[in-house]
Amino acid sequence: MNAALRQQMKGNALMMLASIIWGFAFVAQRFGAEFIDPFSFNAVRFAMGVGVLLIAIFTLSTIRKVPWQRRWKLWRQVLGPGLVLGLILAIAVGLQQAAMSTVEASKAAFITGFYMVLVPIVLVFRGQRFKWQTVLGVALGFVGLYLVAVKGDFSIGEGDLLLIATNIFWTAHILVVDHYAPKVSALRLSTMQFTVTAIVSAIVAPFVDPHPFTGMDQAIWAVLYAGFISVGVAYTLQVVGQRYTLPTPAGLILCTEALWGAVGGALILHELMDVRFYVGAALMLAGLVVSQLGVSPKPLPVTNVIET
DSSP states (O other): OOHHHHHHHHHHHHHHHHHHHHHHHHHHHHHHTTTSOHHHHHHHHHHHHHHHHHHHHHHHHHHTTOOHHHHHHHHHHTHHHHHHHHHHHHHHHHHHHHHTTTSOHHHHHHHHTTHHHHHHHHHHHTTOOOOHHHHHHHHHHHHHHHHHHBOTTSOBOHHHHHHHHHHHHHHHHHHHHHHHGGGSOHHHHHHHHHHHHHHHHHHHHHHHOSSTTOOGGGGHHHHHIIIIIIIIIHHHHHHHHTTTSOHHHHHHHHTTHHHHHHHHHHHHSOOOOOHHHHHHHHHHHHHHHHHHHTSOOOOOOHHHHSOO
């Protein structure tokens, strides 16, 4: 096995671990939603994630002996982009967590993952070459979403609607990240956007949450997992993993996040879904995979991905 293949396998393994962690995060969010109000939950978990990333950045910068002038310059570069991304992310996760009190983790994982079908559509309108995989992936995704979210009597739950709405913000978020990530330090950009998300959520919580910042002790494991592991550790794994793998396999691996969310919902929360859901979920997963095959490959910004 040559060195390049070993590197790619290493990157793919790290990406898969991140995907598994994010999938099981839907379980933590579902459990946490039973005890903690949405914006309070997000404020705490993203603040925890920021702590993990700050430690990672400081450690890497120290090991590489990055001059302090360089470090401050890298932080200044992410101020503007981090503010924009943080605001978008605060809305997306706020709506998502509000829905988690009424939507199963399995369903939430698949509906949230639908944004990966929407991104190729937007890229086509932005001038990317049109591919048949995009059409097929989008068609499968929409049919699957209908089966997952819409009931047999053609009704749809409020939580499902909130999750569908989040796809607009997830799509916007991924496109803004795509624009800025090659130009700045990815870890610092993430830290800045998560900081903004935590602050915005903390400010909004007293005005929106019925019982702000209460119930943490009853769902401490969910808060710790969603904060330290999902936000902090998993994102670091993704950033490092992307250094060693290629865009297409990375995208395909991240598509499995919805699958892991369903696995976690079944194993931990004992969620049992009907046949309609599983057929829709299978179509959505197929749509996610096919739509990613329709995205034109683009070289990864290796230098800036983990620059600290």
